[in-house]
Amino acid sequence: MKLKCVQFILLFSVSICLSQNKQILYGFSEIPQSLLLNPGGNIDNKGYFGIPLLSHIHFNGSSSNVSVYDFFADDGRDFNVKFRNAVNRLNSNDFSTITQQLEIFSGGFAIGPSYEKNEYLSFGLYQEFDFIAYFPKDYAVLALEGNQNNIGRPFKLDDLNLNADVLTVLHVGYNKKVNKNFTYGIRGKIYSSIFNVNSTKNQGRFITVQGENNIYEHIFNLDLELRTSGLASLINDDNDDFDNDIKEIRKRILFGENLGLGFDIGFTSQITDQWYWDASLLDIGFVSHANNIENYQLKDDFTFEGIDPLFPESQDGQTADEYWSEIEEEFEDLFEIDTTRTKYTVWRPVKLNASVNYAFGKKKLKDCDCLAEDGGYLNRVGAQLYAIKRPRGIQAALTAYYYRRIFNGLSAKATYTVDPYSFSNIGLGISANIWGLNMYVMADNFLSYQNIYDSQNVSLQLGLNYIFKNED
């Protein structure tokens, strides 16, 4: 690698917003981590390495239809009223998510013949925490109201739906600029699960209806399961020595006992000089949980309509108490939780990114009053689509953006994002290059910063890289 003019670029980014969508970073090719959002993205460096543990820190949390402030505002109103109002507003498709990522190390370098380095290898290891829980509406209504006002209403037990993952991802990506119009890339991933809690296949219902022999018939169809991996050995171990647990967790960071495979693919296609489009699919993969499993299962059907103590139908001399004891046993069986160690597989949340982009406005040179030939366009506008597959369906967001290279080494991107839950998400990212030091700051949900607790969506990103810049 010929690096006549090595420039160390220090990237440092902070952004606050609340969703897994990284709409500001997407397509921001000055920042190496944008390759994690599209392995077939444009690259404008010869190599880089991330500062260990500092190259990409990402946090985001979001909740649909309700904010922390709705629940906990210190406004003198009765908390129970606020709580009930919030529960009434939410339905079982509303959710909360928390995602956090920490890049442990990363790097990349251009490869290929020295006259045309049109291929690029990148690699890294990052840790991810991903949590999603849907609002268990029917459970909440049952807990708040009971069944008295809900005779004939089925309480759907599949309203309980959650997944939490802590894992590390070791990845290697390959990017090739086939010609000036087409670039593609693929990234292979090995997932190493630290722990997983999964309850996404629940079924059944509880309903109270008018009975035949008695006032009501109570029908229980229960089919619930909570699956865990990586937790049993931490919780059930005899010692309460936290250091031991830390040691065990550390062993799982690379090639732990529950592994998975996945890949990302993506491309960028130049349509005309000014138009291009790109797309990527991320985390097409799974984690196979085979070791250190502990699952809890509740599966039974039962119908109860009370007891007939005086004239029981069975005439075999059974006393009322024997008859009742049988029913009591049935109830105990009904709510008996079985513990199993059955292996299971959890698919990763697949993400789709796509964008159409239009670049315009070349820089005018003062000297000759003509357009600079090789500087490229200064402005870009575009539309981006983001979608993620979640247990209960696809969540999507649409972003419109404006990008501007203000001058060499300073660029900015402003975004406006809509999703089914928010129509006011404005984001801004600035990347500055001063004396070889490149810093960038990203934030979204600007309109909610007057009261972050009232935001349904917030995220934070931080990064630090050395970049070997393309000289031209």
Add this chain to the structure above:
Amino acid sequence: MFNCTKPVDFEQLDDLTLEPVVESSLIFYDASAQEFFVGGTEQITAEDFVEIDFFNNGFIQDNLIKVEFVFNIENSINRPYSLQIRFLDSAGQSLESFTINTEASANNQTIKNTHIEVFEDESLEHIKRSRIMVFTLEMLPGEAIDENTLGRISLQSKGVFYLRV
């Protein structure tokens, strides 16, 4: 001034009270007049008991604040009846009891009536201590019953459990 937050108070969570009302079927029966005429003689009483564990439970002990028992009785037999329900503790001592009387139906038309028993405070504490329920259905004096006597007596019931969690 640019403020990032407005005041929030997470301790409000301690104030959360859940007040579900749970209704559950209890006992029922449906008997024809002949079931009170066994082996050529009137069977005056039918009695049985069940041991109940329901109240012997920390959650119920702490959070049950009121109970209503609702009984719907229909009688088309030309004989009055009384149903006595007694709550006993584990030693067999009576804690609470009540009686539901049903009139005779002279023309075998169905007589319907509803009886509600409410337990709160001290009487509820008695119910919570009870471990045995005894049911005694007694046929009161009246027109004699034989194999040709018409009519049925039936009962359906539910418990309404008021919880505050």
